[in-house]
Amino acid sequence: MRYSSNFAKTLKNAPADAETTNARLLQQAGFVDQLMAGVYSYLPLGLRVLRKIENIVREEMNTLGANEVLMPILHPKAIWEATGAWNNVDVLFKLQSRTGNEYAIGQSEEEVVTPLVMQRAQSYKQYPLAVYQIHWKYRDELRAKSGIMRGREFFMKDMYSFHTTQEDFERFYQNAKEAYLRIFSRLGLTAKVTEASGGNFSEKISYEFEVLTDAGEDVVYYCDACDFCVEDEIAKQKPGDTCPRCSKDVLHEAKAAEVGNVFDLGKKYGKDFDLSYTDEQGEKQYPIMGCYGIGISRVMGVIVEKYNDEKGMMWPKSVAPFAVHLVSIVGKNVDGTVAATAERLYDDLVVVGVEVLWDDREDVSAGAKFADADLIGIPLRLVVSEKTLAESEVEWKERSASEASRVSLAEIIEKVRSFQL
Ligand code: ATP
Ligand code: MG
Numbered sequence: 133m134r135y136s137s138n139f140a141k142t143l144k145n146a147p148a149d150a151e152t153t154n155a156r157l158l159q160q161a162g163f164v165d166q167l168m169a170g171v172y173s174y175l176p177l178g179l180r181v182l183r184k185i186e187n188i189v190r191e192e193m194n195t196l197g198a199n200e201v202l203m204p205i206l207h208p209k210a211i212w213e214a215t216g217a218w219n220n221v222d223v224l225f226k227l228q229s230r231t232g233n234e235y236a237i238g239q240s241e242e243e244v245v246t247p248l249v250m251q252r253a254q255s256y257k258q259y260p261l262a263v264y265q266i267h268w269k270y271r272d273e274l275r276a277k278s279g280i281m282r283g284r285e286f287f288m289k290d291m292y293s294f295h296t297t298q299e300d301f302e303r304f305y306q307n308a309k310e311a312y313l314r315i316f317s318r319l320g321l322t323a324k325v326t327e328a329s330g331g332n333f334s335e336k337i338s339y340e341f342e343v344l345t346d347a348g349e350d351v352v353y354y355c356d357a358c359d360f361c362v363e364d365e366i367a368k369q370k371p372g373d374t375c376p377r378c379s380k381d382v383l384h385e386a387k388a389a390e391v392g393n394v395f396d397l398g399k400k401y402g403k404d405f406d407l408s409y410t411d412e413q414g415e416k417q418y419p420i421m422g423c424y425g426i427g428i429s430r431v432m433g434v435i436v437e438k439y440n441d442e443k444g445m446m447w448p449k450s451v452a453p454f455a456v457h458l459v460s461i462v463g464k465n466v467d468g469t470v471a472a473t474a475e476r477l478y479d480d481l482v483v484v485g486v487e488v489l490w491d492d493r494e495d496v497s498a499g500a501k502f503a504d505a506d507l508i509g510i511p512l513r514l515v516v517s518e519k520t521l522a523e524s525e526v527e528w529k530e531r532s533a534s535e536a537s538r539v540s541l542a543e544i545i546e547k548v549r550s551f552q553l
Contacts (some may be wrong), residue, residue, distance in 0.1 A: 133177070133454070133489050135489055135490060135491040135492060135493060136490045136492050136506075137260065138162070138176055138177070138260060138494050139176075140159050140162040140165070140175035140176055140177070140223055141162055142160060142313060142504045142507055142508070143159065143160050143162065143324060145160065146159055146160040146180070146525060147159055147166065147524070148169060149275050149278075150277075150279070151434075152277070152278050152279045152281070152346065152347050152437070153279075153347065153436060153437055154278075154280060154281060154432075154433035154434075154436040154437050155278075155279025155280070155433075156438060157436055157440060157444060157445050158165050158178060158279065158280065158281075158432075158433070158445075159195060159506070160507060161177065161337060161444065161445060161508050161509070162175055162177060162178075162229065162398070162508075163175055163177045163178030163181065163354065163453075164178045164280060165371050166336075166467070167296070168276070169276045169284070170273060170282065170283045170284035170285065171283065171284055171285045171431075172277025172280055172283065172285075173393075175200060175507065176394065177451075177453040177489075178432075180453040180454070181432055181435075181451050181452070181453050182287065182371070182428065182429065182432055183434075184450065184451040184452075184453075185319060185428050185431055185451055186266050186289075186428055187446045187457070188315055188318050188319060188450065188517075189266065189426055190266065190289075190548070192311045192312075192314055192318075193247070193289065193291060193311070193316045194309060194374030195311065195350055196304075196307060196311050197262065198262035198264045198290075198291055198293075199261070199262070199263045199264070199375075200263075200264055200265065200280060201248075201263050201264070201265050201268065202265050202267060202268075202440070203238075203241050203244045203245065204238070204244065204264055205238045205267070205268060205332060206235055206237065206238075207235060207237070208233075208235060208236075208241060209226075209233070209234040209235060209236060210246065211236075211243040211247070212224065212236045212243055212428040213268045213333070214243070214309070214350050214405055214406045215242065215243055215400075215401065215405075216404070217243065218333055218364075222238065222272070223239055223271035223272045223273060224236055224237075224239050224271075224272065225237040225239070225270050225272050226272070228548070230267050230530065234476050234481075235281055236271060238267075238268075238270060238289065239269055239270055239271045240269065240423075240425075241245060241265070241290055241292070242292065242423060243400050243401075244387040244433060245263060245436055246401040246402065246405050246407060246421070247405055249263060249292070249294055249410070250294075250405065250407035250409070250419070251490075253294060253409060253419075254408075254409050254410060255409060255410055256296050256409055256410065256411045256412055258409070259294060259295060259296045259300075259419065260293060260294060260296070260300050260304060261293070261294050261312070262292065262293040262294070262299075263289055263291065264290060264291035264292070264424075264427065265289070265290060265420040266287070267287070267288065268285055268286070268287060268288075268292075268442050269285070269286055269287075269288045269290075269372055270284065271283075272284065272286060278347060278349065278431065279433050279434070280349060280429050280432060280433040281348075281389060281431070281433035281434065281437075282349070283429060283430075284345060285427040286427060286428075286429045286430065287334055287413040287427075287547060288426065288427055288428060288429075289425065289426040290424070290425050291308070291424040291425075292337050292420040292421060292422070292423050292424075292458065293308070293421065293424070294419040294420075294421055295419060295422075296409070296417065296419065296420070296507055297418060297420070297422045300420075301396065301420045301422055302378065303398065303471040304422065305422055305430050306530055307358075308394055308422070309339065309423050311358055312341055312392050312394070312424075313320070313325070315392075315426065315539065316341060316343070316391065319431060319435065319448065319450060319451060319481070320435060320438070320439065320448030321343050321344050321358075321391065321431070321434065321435065321438065322343065322344075322345070322491075322515060323341040323342060323391055323392070324338075324341070324342045324343075324352065324354055324361035324388070325341060325359065325361065326340045326341070326342045326352055326354075326361040326362060326363055326388075327337065327340050327361070327362045327363065327366065328362075328363040328365075328366060328393070329342045329363070329365065330368050330395060330396070330525045331402070336395075336396045336398070337366070337379045338393055338395040338396070339393060339394050340363065340390045340392070340393045340407075340542070341390065341392040341393065341426075341507070341552065342361060342388035342389065342390055342392050343388060343391055343393070343434050343438070344386045344387070344388050345387065345388065345389050345434060345437045346387050346437075347351070347387075347389060347433075347434070347437040348387045348388040348390070348434075348455075349387075349389065349390065350363060350364075350387065350388045351363070351364040351385060351386070351387060351388070352364065352385075352386055352388045353369060353370070353371055353383040353384065353385055354383065354386065355359050355375035355377065355381050355382075355384075356381050356384065357375060357378050357380035357381035358375060358377050358378035358380065358381075359377075359419075360375050360378065362377065364385070368461055369383055370383070371383050371384060371385040384549075389430065389432050389433075389434050389437075389516075390427070390430075391426065391427055391430060391434055392424070392425055392426040392427065393424075393425055394422065394423070394424045394425075394444035395422060395423045395424075396420075396422055397419040397420075397421040397422060398420060398421070399419070399420060399421070400421075401403060401421055402418030402419050402421070403418050403518060408427065420552045425483045432451075432494050435447070435448065435451060437508065442506065443503070443506035444450045444506045444507030444509050445468070445507065445509030445537060446509045446511075446531050446532055447506065447509045447510065447511060447531075448511075449511050449552065452509070452511050452532070453487075453489070453508070453510065454487040454488055454489040454516055454550060455486050455487045455488070455510070455511065455512065455548070455551075455552050456481060456486055456488045456489070456510065456512050456513075457488075457489050457491065457505045457508065457510035457512065457513045457514070458478055458481075458488050458489065458513075458514045458515075458516070459479065459490065459491045459498075459501050459502070459505060459514070459515045459516070460473075460474035460491065460492060460515075460516045460517070461498045461515060461516070461517035461518075462494050463498070463516075463517065463518060464518075465518050469518075469521060469541075470517060470518055470521060471492075471518055473493070473516050473521060473541070473550075474490065474492070475490075475492075477516065477541075478490045479513070481545065481547055484545060484549060486548055486549065486552065489508070489510060491504065491505070498517070499513070506531070509531055510531065511530060511531050511532070511551075512530055512531070512548070512551060513527075513528075513529045513530075513531065514526050514527065514528060514529075514544070515527035515529070515536075521527060523538065523540075523543060524540055524541050525538040525542050526538070526539050526540075
């Protein structure tokens with residue numbers, strides 16, 4: 133992409149009301165725009181990041197064998213009454229039509245997915261099965277002050293699984309947890325599997341995937357010697373107590389952001405809708421269900437919270453909007469060789485599949501372009517100027533490094549390709 137064609141360029145200053153690092157940097161860099169508290173537009177650079185996160189999540193869900201679907205956001209009141217959630221879920225947005233019909237806006241989709249699947253899975257032979265979607269969710273959150281980490285509208289992956297036995301559910305639950313850990317590690321995040329309460333959904337404990345960050349709203353107690361981690365709300369221990377799992381260290385307290393969770397829903401939803409299947413003996417049975425969420429837009433905010441410095445964002449390669457930020461500094465170059473070389477390099481990189489953002493603006497100073505590149509946070513910056521061309525070279529500067537180096541024009545494509553891997 134030529135930066136000149138991006139309508140959403142960096143801003144001189146972050147909006148004054150941006151209270152968190154992710155809100156400040158994402159808005160200043162032109163990745164998102166706030167329409168109102170908790171509701172954002174994703175601009176070209178931000179949308180590319182969101183899509184990359186989404187695709188990593190999708191790949192791992194497909195590896196689990198789940199079917200991708202897209203379910204409605206606008207729901208009839210009746211399905212939310214069937215589960216008791218119409219009156220019990222305080223974050224549910226409700227609206228009324230001209231004719232007086234009432235609707236809910238999806239905050240989660242058990243009410244839609246249970247009838248959708250159960251009407252098609254009436255024999256035990258069709259189990260187990262899992263479906264998922266990646267879609268917008270709406271919640272009437274009281275506080276929406278953590279930038280894109282807590283939206284009233286936000287992007288979520290939600291998966292639902294259906295099983296005939298508890299053992300089969302446990303097997304899938306374990307596979308899903310492992311898939312989650314792979315996802316977060318591909319996203320550059322260390323997520324702790326944390327014991328938590330089942331919340332609205334379930335009497336049993338659930339597992340939350342928590343990333344330690346002061347921008348998070350949860351408090352966890354964790355052990356450094358093993359992977360034990362528990363939500364403060366359900367912990368039987370206090371910070372400073374010996375780890376109940378390994379006894380090798382004491383528990384530490386930290387703030388954390390929940391990036392995903394998995395719940396054992398038991399038979400609640402089958403029973404609420406009285407939707408069952410027939411087992412091998414011809415008896416009617418309710419399925420055991422699990423649900424599995426990942427906050428895709430929240431993850432994007434958490435990545436910014438973990439990867440930034442005083443100059444801006446520092447995207448991990450797996451989710452960076454582009455792999456290379458190419459900067460051409462035309463200055464007083466009258467014969468046009470700088471622009472022509474930059475254009476050729478841009479074309480040559482794009483042809484071999486490298487994603488390049490080329491800052492091709494000619495009326496912007498080198499200093500301003502470098503400041504924008506640092507703010508935007510693409511992992512590798514390449515600079516073409518009269519100075520580098522005099523040596524048939526390109527300047528090479530990684531966002532996470534303090535020093536720049538030079539690479540010859542003859543070797544640059546190969547070097548970029550191996551840097552990408
Ligand atoms: P929280 O405790 O943070 O409100 P939750 O327990 O309500 O989260 P779920 O209903 O299980 O979350 O949703 C699944 C995932 O969606 C969460 O793990 C989180 O990553 C994300 N999520 C939940 N609420 C929001 C929100 N308001 N904005 C952005 N992401 C959210
Ligand atoms: Mg919530």
